[in-house]
Amino acid sequence: MDRAEIEERVINLLAEAVVVPREDVEDLRTDLREDLGVDSMDYVELITVLERDLGQQVEREELAYVRTVGDVVDLVERLVSRRDAAAAG
Template identity: 35%
Template sequence: MTREEIEEKVKGFMIEELELEEDDLVAEALLKDDLGIDSLDYVDIVVIVDKIFGFKIKPEEMTDVKTLGQFCDYIESKVG
């Protein structure tokens, strides 16, 4: 899966499932502060990522993931 495909899928589920605006989904966007993703959203994200990308997110691996770009990096490291 290419980086573009990963970003496309991530943006797709964030728009559809979390009802975020496409214009807000830039690599530098902070997940919590800019996008407003809270702990309940993270639960949804874990389920969605498992369904789309086929792996379970480990909370301890997400401690340094602050931006949308870093989140895509994380997914790329798992599926690449």
């Protein structure tokens, strides 16, 4: 999965998890808390949606520094790389 595919997937997952229109999360600079009003319960929902979609556990600590849509994309990119490396190894 390349970066563009990950971005598209994250945008759709965020819109689902946070229950906002897709266009509200299309800008990778969008701040989850300040711009979207994401709270701790939304982060729990985001973790659940990511785990379901990726088929792997997302450590809560990994979300500690996630502030923007782009940060979520970076996180998912790392998780996908880790998953693919484990599958190949």
